[in-house]
Structure formats: structure tokens, C-alpha cells
Amino acid sequence: MIGAVDIGGTKIAVGIVDDRGVVLSKMETPTQGERGYADGLARIAAMLRDVVRQAGAEISGIGIGSTGWVYPFTGEFGDVDFLPAWKGCNPVKDLERAFGVRAALENDGDAAALGEAGWGAGRGKQRLIYVTVGTGIGGGIILDGELYRGVDRSHPEVGHHVIDASGPECTCGFRGCWEALATGPAMAAWYKSNAGASGDEKLGAKEIFQLAQRGDACARRAVERETFYLGLGLANLIGLFVPEMIVLGGSVMKSARLEDLRGVIAQGCRFVPWEKTALALASLGEDANLIGAARVWHYRFEVRTERVSTA
Numbered sequence: 001m002i003g004a005v006d007i008g009g010t011k012i013a014v015g016i017v018d019d020r021g022v023v024l025s026k027m028e029t030p031t032q033g034e035r036g037y038a039d040g041l042a043r044i045a046a047m048l049r050d051v052v053r054q055a056g057a058e059i060s061g062i063g064i065g066s067t068g069w070v071y072p073f074t075g076e077f078g079d080v081d082f083l084p085a086w087k088g089c090n091p092v093k094d095l096e097r098a099f100g101v102r103a104a105l106e107n108d109g110d111a112a113a114l115g116e117a118g119w120g121a122g123r124g125k126q127r128l129i130y131v132t133v134g135t136g137i138g139g140g141i142i143l144d145g146e147l148y149r150g151v152d153r154s155h156p157e158v159g160h161h162v163i164d165a166s167g168p169e170c171t172c173g174f175r176g177c178w179e180a181l182a183t184g185p186a187m188a189a190w191y192k193s194n195a196g197a198s199g200d201e202k203l204g205a206k207e208i209f210q211l212a213q214r215g216d217a218c219a220r221r222a223v224e225r226e227t228f229y230l231g232l233g234l235a236n237l238i239g240l241f242v243p244e245m246i247v248l249g250g251s252v253m254k255s256a257r258l259e260d261l262r263g264v265i266a267q268g269c270r271f272v273p274w275e276k277t278a279l280a281l282a283s284l285g286e287d288a289n290l291i292g293a294a295r296v297w298h299y300r301f302e303v304r305t306e307r308v309s310t311a
């Protein structure tokens, strides 16, 4: 049993995950980064003790997935938008000390990629990209069975490749990133500004997809635009990596149709065997990040150790 900790912008979830990737118990709390690191750590530790009690099991390790910029191999937090007071703090060391087990940390996109590759839709795939499309676009890249890391073991941001340089401003400094064009809020903002008087301010991606099905002309255009930008970003990933599979998760993917995305990809990509890249929906469901966090521990201390010792 692994204690799993998923630290996101709005909530922190904690759970117990068995060695098949099944969540046995879980709890969550609002992130509230303004309460500081010691407060956040204390809440995580208290929830971990509670979920251990609920599951009636000992934990043999702790896996952590977190939003933003973290240093997986020191356990330290870097500049995380939602958790400025956590910079330089080290939940890996602190939780190891508190629970007497080893802990491992990854970016949450990488954690979810490891989860889908280990226990989900991408099981057994050696070249896999995981993409989540919701309020942002994030993900992780697995090449030859290993989590891809950049310089200084940094996490690449698939959501910030530029799709349209004349597009809307992005938080990263450029305009027209994939994340600025194809997230749920980006779709909702476009619909709102194009639907005129009929535009309902509270409509999200899900409702716009539903309106399109009912024949709303502007919603149909919003869906076409969303499909085009989502497909373009996927085509870019296929052109750059030609992975065996791209696993797609996140709230927007509950509505978008894979065959329509393939239709966009088929418009280009003629210099790579794009047909061989499977598109699949993430299969770990609502708990994907929590399950991914647990998988981080397995990947660090079991899977990788085996690979190195048999190499």
C-alpha cells in the first residue's frame, strides 16, 4: 500500500492506493496556499494518518504529484503559482521523517503519465504521451519506458507550444499557446465573445458541446474550433515524437470526440506514420492524479530499480 498525495491548485487529495492502482480510501482539502507550508504539511500528514486508518493498512511508501515547478530528485518545491510560500520547502523529506518510509515527488502531469502507463490505458506502452485538457493543458512524456526529463531534470510543458502566434495571450509570456486556445475556459471565452446576446456567461466546455449537439450554430463553431486546435496540438506532438499512443484525460476530453481529432491529424502529418499513433482516453478516471502519485513511488523505487539492475 502506498500513501498518495496529489497537490493541485484548488485541492490537495490524499489516499491509499494498492499495488494494482486501486484507491482504497481518500480525503481532500482545499489547497489554500496562503496558509503557508507548515499548515499544508500538517493537513497532509493528518489526512494520511486518517486514510491509513480507514484502509486498515500499513503504508510502505509515499508518492507525491504536484502542480507546478518541483524538483523530483531533491523533493523541493520551486516557484509554484498556487503555493508561493512553499518555495524551497521539502515535503519529501518532511513526510519521510514523519512516517518512516521513503517518499518520491513528481510534477502531477508526469505522475498521471506514469499512472496511465503503469495501470491505465497506456499499460505496456514504451513511447507514450499523456495529455490532460481541462482548465489548463498539462502532461508527461514517456520515451523507451522512462519518464522524459529535460535539463536539470526539468518537466517539459506540452501545453505551452505555440499553435497560433496571433492568438490570445498566455500566462507564459507568448501568445496562442495550446493552453491559451484549447482549454475549457478558452473554449468558453470564445463562445461568450462570439455568441452575442445569446451567450450565457456560465456555459463551460461541457455545456457548449451539448448545445452544439442540439444544433446551436455558434456552439457548433466553438466545437469545430476546439477540435481543430486540440487536433493541431496533437498533430504537433505526433510530428515531434511519433509515440505509440497519446492518452487523453481531463474534463474537456469527456466531450471531445477522438475520431474528429484524428480527422484533424490526418490533414497533415504526412511525413510520419501518424496512423500508428493510437489515441486513447485516460482510463484511471477521477482519481487519475492520486493513482499517478502512488505510481510515482513504484516508478522511483521498484520499476526503475529493476530496469537498472537488469540492464
Ligand SMILES: [Zn+2]
Residues within 6 Å of the ligand: 159, 160, 161, 170, 171, 172, 173, 174, 177, 179, 180
Ligand atoms: Zn504559454
